[in-house]
């Protein structure tokens with residue numbers, strides 16, 4: 001399952017780059033690639049709209065999930081944004097192993113991760 005998700009992601013990346021290669025060259029020079037990951041800023045409001053798939057497990061009361069069995073899930077609310085971001089990146093890269101969170105993180109973009117981190121790090125979550 002995990003591999004399936006990962007290979008889907010790879011396929012998408014490959015087809016996107018193939019399409020990009022077929023497209024006519026843009027008239028204006030593209031912006032320098034340097035503006036990439038470090039420049040991503042998380043927005044808590046945007047993150048709030050992306051928590052639907054997190055709340056089932058990272059629901060706040062008791063920090064537990066009841067399905068398929070009761071097990072604890074770490075609390076995210078109030079956690080440091082950089083910590084949350086680092087954890088999500090590590091799940092996505094496979095550095096941090098947890099099948100569920102790896103599958104979830106595989107579907108998140110860098111912007112999604114930054115938004116979610118900003119949302120959960122804000123006070124009163």
Ligand code: HEC
Pocket residue numbers: 050051053054055056057058065072073074075076083084085087088096097098100101104116
């Ligand atoms: C099916 C249940 C489930 C869902 C859905 C889920 N998580 Fe998790 N999450 C877990 C569990 C269990 C852990 C603990 C894994 C571990 O020990 O590494 C975890 C760990 C984490 C951690 C690391 C927390 C820490 O204290 O180290 C982060 C960050 C996180 N999840 C974010 C998210 C976000 C953001 C979403 C939604 C996009 C999400 N999770 C959806 C179950 C889930």
